[in-house]
Amino acid sequence: MVLDQLSGDVSGAARPAADAPSPARTASDAGGRRPALLILPALIALAAFFLYPLALVAWNAFTDPTPGLGNFVWFFSEPANLATLGRTFTTALWVTAVSLLLSYPYAYAMTVAGPRVRGLLMMLVLLPFWTSLMVRTFAWVILLQDTGVINQLLGAVGLGPFSLIRTQTGVIIGMVQLLMPFMVLPLYAVMSGIDGRLLPAARSLGARPATAFVTVYMPLSLPGVSAGCLTVFISALGFYITPALLGSPTDALISQQIFTQVNGLLKWGRGGAMGVVLLGLTLVMIALLAVSLRRAGRRVSR
Amino acid sequence: MPTISRFVAVSAAAASLLLAAACGGGAPAPAQIDLGSGPAAAGTVKKDALKDVTLTFVSYGGVYQKGQQDAAADPFAKESGARVLQDGPTDYAKLKAQVDSSNVTWDVVDSDAIWAQAQCGKLLQPLDYSIIDKSKVPAGLATECSVPAMQYGMVLVYNAKKFGANPPQGWADFFDTAKFPGKRAIPGVPGDAAPGPWEAALIADGVAPDKLFPLDVERANKKLTSVRSNLVFWKTGAESQQLLESGEVDMAMVWSGRAYAAVKNGAPFQVQWNQWMPIMDAISVPKGAKNPKAAMAMINYYLGAQQQAKLTELTSYSPVNTDAKPALDDLGTSFLTTRPEVASKATPIDSKWWAANQEAMIEKWSAWLGA
Numbered sequence: 001m002v003l004d005q006l007s008g009d010v011s012g013a014a015r016p017a018a019d020a021p022s023p024a025r026t027a028s029d030a031g032g033r034r035p036a037l038l039i040l041p042a043l044i045a046l047a048a049f050f051l052y053p054l055a056l057v058a059w060n061a062f063t064d065p066t067p068g069l070g071n072f073v074w075f076f077s078e079p080a081n082l083a084t085l086g087r088t089f090t091t092a093l094w095v096t097a098v099s100l101l102l103s104y105p106y107a108y109a110m111t112v113a114g115p116r117v118r119g120l121l122m123m124l125v126l127l128p129f130w131t132s133l134m135v136r137t138f139a140w141v142i143l144l145q146d147t148g149v150i151n152q153l154l155g156a157v158g159l160g161p162f163s164l165i166r167t168q169t170g171v172i173i174g175m176v177q178l179l180m181p182f183m184v185l186p187l188y189a190v191m192s193g194i195d196g197r198l199l200p201a202a203r204s205l206g207a208r209p210a211t212a213f214v215t216v217y218m219p220l221s222l223p224g225v226s227a228g229c230l231t232v233f234i235s236a237l238g239f240y241i242t243p244a245l246l247g248s249p250t251d252a253l254i255s256q257q258i259f260t261q262v263n264g265l266l267k268w269g270r271g272g273a274m275g276v277v278l279l280g281l282t283l284v285m286i287a288l289l290a291v292s293l294r295r296a297g298r299r300v301s302r
Numbered sequence: 303m304p305t306i307s308r309f310v311a312v313s314a315a316a317a318s319l320l321l322a323a324a325c326g327g328g329a330p331a332p333a334q335i336d337l338g339s340g341p342a343a344a345g346t347v348k349k350d351a352l353k354d355v356t357l358t359f360v361s362y363g364g365v366y367q368k369g370q371q372d373a374a375a376d377p378f379a380k381e382s383g384a385r386v387l388q389d390g391p392t393d394y395a396k397l398k399a400q401v402d403s404s405n406v407t408w409d410v411v412d413s414d415a416i417w418a419q420a421q422c423g424k425l426l427q428p429l430d431y432s433i434i435d436k437s438k439v440p441a442g443l444a445t446e447c448s449v450p451a452m453q454y455g456m457v458l459v460y461n462a463k464k465f466g467a468n469p470p471q472g473w474a475d476f477f478d479t480a481k482f483p484g485k486r487a488i489p490g491v492p493g494d495a496a497p498g499p500w501e502a503a504l505i506a507d508g509v510a511p512d513k514l515f516p517l518d519v520e521r522a523n524k525k526l527t528s529v530r531s532n533l534v535f536w537k538t539g540a541e542s543q544q545l546l547e548s549g550e551v552d553m554a555m556v557w558s559g560r561a562y563a564a565v566k567n568g569a570p571f572q573v574q575w576n577q578w579m580p581i582m583d584a585i586s587v588p589k590g591a592k593n594p595k596a597a598m599a600m601i602n603y604y605l606g607a608q609q610q611a612k613l614t615e616l617t618s619y620s621p622v623n624t625d626a627k628p629a630l631d632d633l634g635t636s637f638l639t640t641r642p643e644v645a646s647k648a649t650p651i652d653s654k655w656w657a658a659n660q661e662a663m664i665e666k667w668s669a670w671l672g673a
Binding site for chain 1: 393394395398485490491492493494534535537544548549550661664665668669671672673
């Protein structure tokens with residue numbers, strides 16, 4: 001599977017720099033000689049509750065109401081659908097980019113901070129992570145609305161009011177906050193495996209601090225960047241609650257249009273086709289990323 | 303590897319058990335029931351006629367379903383001996399899944415009335431009006447597959463602090479952003495299209511309220527587009543109420559029940575009843591329900607004058623029995639859409655046209671919203 005390859009590459013690329021034993025190796029040793037037995041329960045659960053329903057959805061896409069490609073023809077011939085698909089991908093890209101920009105320095109700070117500050121930073125990432133998605137999204141409604149906290153504060157210093165809720169900006173703000181832990185944690189995992197002595201070494205060879213960081217540190221952190229970006233991007237593609245509550249129906253994402261087809265119109269074939277298109281495009285993205293990652297990994301090890 | 307194969311066998315057995323349980327085979331055959339002789343009378347059921355019968359009532363939760371439970375479902379259970387379970391919220395996709403797989407666990411379902419009309423004979427079954435007494439249901443509201451669950455309205459509300467001196471008189475003023483500047487909220491419920499925005503837009507564009515149908519959607523959308531920058535779309539009733547209470551909008555097209563709740567919570571809004579649009583929920587019995595006679599006996603009980611009066615007292619929605627005499631405070635009374643002085647101001651909605659065209663309308667509405 002592509003995903004296996006990907007995670008293999010992540011640890012593989014980090015290994016040259018890490019002086020601790022590879023975590024992947026330790027895990028497989030603990031599994032003993034029968035790893036198949038250990039993953040069997042998960043496989044069965046996956047087959048019964050994920051693969052089987054997924055197959056049903058795909059089956060619906062090609063057979064409901066009549067067998068054939070009708071649902072896909074419909075999907076690609078409606079400009080509104082393509083606009084929604086495009087909007088879904090651009091929103092997910094924005095969310096990924098903003099998350100990365102905010103998380104990279106944060107994760108780096110975690111690696112250079114002392115144990116106490118690091119613990120605090122870790123808590124700051126994990127606390128919201130443990131809070132229900134609904135609670136956090138409703139909190140954003142209260143913060144972002146026209147008469148909300150943010151606009152009141154801005155109003156007090158003579159700015160605004162800005163339209164934050166029911167806009168794509170509001171959706172991106174909410175989604176970034178919800179998804180940031182998925183960016184910070186893999187970044188931190190990889191960065192904490194990078195040998196801290198490499199930067200002084202580069203500088204002792206004459207590199208300026210910025211050059212040392214960009215040419216030595218950043219390439220080594222790339223596996224974390226890709227793992228984080230991939231997780232955030234794919235999660236963002238399928239987000240439903242947050243865009244539904246923070247966005248306007250005018251900027252609906254594909255998950256909301258699937259809801260319209262499945263629950264409003266009871267057209268399960270069309271809903272299924274939209275799901276299949278989204279899944280297909282996501283798999284293509286993963287494959288592209290896996291390929292580019294392997295190239296990058298090879299460059300680093302050379 | 304013997305261990306693995308034994309493990310596989312055990313897991314496979316467990317999985318198949320699980321699947322069998324999920325498919326719920328072996329449902330009991332409909333019990334033989336005797337609802338008594340003579341014509342049905344709304345609000346009554348033969349004592350202990352439904353011992354050993356279990357019914358599941360499905361509605362939208364919250365204050366509304368609690369009111370339905372206290373006013374009708376629980377008293378019905380007590381008198382008939384049936385066990386009545388509550389489930390929800392009503393989800394059309396779930397109902398379709400139940401009907402398609404011939405495993406219907408919902409017996410009495412509260413839904414949108416237009417949807418119920420559109421699904422008559424598809425997901426819902428015709429009602430037996432020898433079991434259900436509809437003589438006290440307001441004329442024209444009981445249909446082949448559904449009776450009304452309650453009545454309310456899509457109403458124009460305005461901020462009385464801002465427009466109190468010179469309030470908007472109807473939908474024309476709602477669309478007049480020069481005379482009445484400010485944001486207005488209208489429904490934009492995903493996957494749904496219902497009477498409201500288009501009718502209002504057409505009235506504002508000069509169409510006589512009794513000449514609205516068939517709706518000229520193109521014309522209505524043009525009118526809506528002209529004020530789009532002033533529009534805010536609410537996706538749930540709770541959101542519409544929140545918009546009023548937080549003062550995000552100065553005018554809104556909302557469900558009367560939500561307007562009532564917002565005003566009760568202190569939002570400075572008033573209703574302009576002129577040109578309001580009647581809407582209602584309906585109750586019906588899904589096709590393939592295990593015990594349709596018992597389900598219809600429950601619907602008959604639900605329609606009683608006492609039950610309806612209590613439902614109104616608990617929920618603020620208007621009763622669907624013409625004899626119902628709810629005891630309400632002044633605010634509650636002012637929101638009753640069944641009062642003659644309110645009823646006379648309504649814009650007539652052609653629910654048959656809506657039922658026949660709803661699917662196409664949902665697509666057109668979604669397309670306009672997403673444009």
